[in-house]
Amino acid sequence: MKYFFIALIFCFFSCQNGAEHLVEIQQLKLQLLEKQKEVELLKIKQDRYLIHIVYFDLKPDANKKLFIEALEKLEKIPVVKDLEIGQFKDLADKRAMAEFEVMMQMAFDSKEDYTTYQNHPIHLELKNLAGKFVSAPPVTYDYLVE
Helix, strand or coil: CHHHHHHHHHHHHHHHHHHHHHHHHHHHHHHHHHHHHHHHHHHHHHHCCEEEEEEECECCCCCHHHHHHHHHHHHHCCCCEEEEEEECCCCCCCCCCCCCCEEEEEEECCHHHHHHHHHCHHHHHHHHHHCCCECCCCEEEEEECC
16 A cells, blocks of 8 residues: 555646646647747748739729729739739829839749749730720839849
8 A cells, every 4th residue: 555655646736747748748749839930931922933014094084993803913923922902102202103103013833833924814804805995005103022
């Protein structure tokens, strides 16, 4: 019986330390998951290196809201990342490109993804529709993030 109590006491103290270790292990697992998420975000940012910007000069009677809604459909193209659409804001800067009422910017993981985007049916449909809204061909600017 004496050995039973000694074993019971040993188990009791071992279990207490075990519980502390389990809590510590859980905390370390959470920290590891956070670090893994950070690494994944860094990989994503590193991979999105091709930026495509397009400036649109709209016709005076163009329905800007409808045009922007058409641009928003580009988000449905799987290779398009971080689509942003903006309207010109006059800040009284004489250097501003005020003739372009709307612009869009997006990122691609590769030049191949950009080519896929250029040939995607949603993009081709937008190009056909754009003639109703724009007064001149869009101006583009592409660059690599290094």
